[in-house]
Amino acid sequence: MAEPKGYHRIEAWTNGVRVVLLGDAPDDETDPECEMHNCDAMGCSSLGHHVLARLWVDDQWLRQWAKEKTAAQTEEPT
Numbered sequence: 001m002a003e004p005k006g007y008h009r010i011e012a013w014t015n016g017v018r019v020v021l022l023g024d025a026p027d028d029e030t031d032p033e034c035e036m037h038n039c040d041a042m043g044c045s046s047l048g049h050h051v052l053a054r055l056w057v058d059d060q061w062l063r064q065w066a067k068e069k070t071a072a073q074t075e076e077p078t
Ligand SMILES: [Zn+2]
Pocket: 025, 037, 038, 039, 040, 042, 044, 049, 050, 051
């Protein structure tokens, strides 16, 4: 699939209500004072990607989709 012009692929996680966008943080040279990105404020883990944004999304289908995913995760093995 072609990328829509002006859009870039990033990683996102959701629980159906909140969407957390993950990506690269600016390096020390670009952002020496952590003004553009602050790991403590954004709650980045020490491993993996940086949290770029935490969004609230109120979408009925997304909520239901996430609920079904969660249910499937916690299903007892037969
Ligand atoms: Zn970070």
